[in-house]
Amino acid sequence: MTVHVLVPVDRSSQSIAGLVYTLVSFPDATVTALHVLDSQHDAFAEVGSPESHDEAVRQAGERILERATEVGADYERTVETVLESGIPHRTIVEYTVEHDIDHVVMGSHGESPIVRPFLGHVSEAVVRRAPVSTTIVPESRSELVQRxxxxxxxxxxxxxxxxxxxxxxxxxxxxxxxxxxxxxxxxxxxxxxxxxxxxxxxxxxxxxxxxxxxxxxxxxxxxxxxxxxxxxxxxxxxxxxxxxxxxxxxxxxxxxxxxxxxxxxxxxxxxxxxxxxxxxxxxxxxxxxxxxxxx
The missing domain is CATH 3.40.50.620 (HUPs)
Structure with a gap:
């Protein structure tokens, strides 16, 4: 049976580690990398940028997905890429349901145990709401590949x-x-x-x-x-x-x-x-x- 794994990605090393974990752990799966353009906040807007706000955000998202494709090529795998807009955790869960995703793998940004129990991070929200099995990868890519x-x-x-x-x-x-x-x-x-x-x-x-x-x-x-x-x-x-x-x-x-x-x-x-x-x-x-x- 073909397994379809969704890997939400952003600029963090942890999200790339999540993709690497997927490519190694699900060698026969269909892998989709999803980047969500946050409709409530973005970290890419620059004062005085000649590009429009929406265009700059979208281009940044496309670069993230290009990186995901490159990582797939490193492992001789094809990674499908999807760019969506919305509230990240909600969009991820909706995509999971609407596209019959079997498993979700997400990077977590590696806060200390003192900070992490105070919720609000996308990965934690997805863990609570996703209707399918979920893997959380808190390590960077350099740490994960040592395993x-x-x-x-x-x-x-x-x-x-x-x-x-x-x-x-x-x-x-x-x-x-x-x-x-x-x-x-x-x-x-x-x-x-x-x-x-x-x-x-x-x-x-x-x-x-x-x-x-x-x-x-x-x-x-x-x-x-x-x-x-x-x-x-x-x-x-x-x-x-x-x-x-x-x-x-x-x-x-x-x-x-x-x-x-x-x-x-x-x-x-x-x-x-x-x-x-x-x-x-x-x-x-x-x-x-x-x-x-x-x-």
């Missing part, structure tokens, strides 16, 4: 159909990847083995650990026997634990389920998947899944 993609893949699971859909996606999309299934054991207190040893909290940790191991075993059982995957538990706040575990253990990307809430609910952030996509310094793919287990 041997698909590389080491962390797939967090929590027993939900959505997390199992993400595992299925990772196995099918990246059969050459080295996949680790992770369950973050959420504790109502700071995890410190020495501090809780011999206390009443030890039994709580043991119970939650046993439950976590059962989730990992159940997830592992959904993978074909000839597919090699590892399983690991981590402890702590799920979003923080996932990001820290991936970073500290040299993973190359994270793939996780997103609960696919209806639009009114998705405008309110707070899900673990969205938090990970904002805070991770690695590419994060959010796989949409419905309660029936389909994506």
């Amino acid at each position: 041997d993609l698909p590389g080491r893949i962390l797939v967090p699971v929590d027993g939900s159909d959505q997390s199992l859909a993400a595992l299925e996606y990772a196995v099918n999309r990246f059969p050459a990847g080295r996949i680790t299934i992770n369950h973050a054991v959420a504790l109502p207190f700071e995890y410190d083995v020495e501090a809780i040893d011999g206390t009443y909290l030890e039994s709580t940790v043991d119970t939650l650990t046993e439950h976590g191991e059962a989730i990992l075993e159940s997830a592992r059982d959904t993978v074909e026997d000839d597919v090699v995957v590892e399983t690991e538990l981590s402890y702590g706040s799920p979003s923080r634990s996932i990001v820290d575990y991936a970073t500290e253990n040299d993973f190359d990307q994270i793939i996780m389920g997103s609960h696919g809430r209806p639009l009114p609910a998705r405008i309110i952030t707070g899900s673990v998947a969205e938090t990970v996509s904002r805070r991770s310094t690695l590419p994060v793919t959010l796989v949409r899944g419905r309660p029936d287990g389909s994506s």
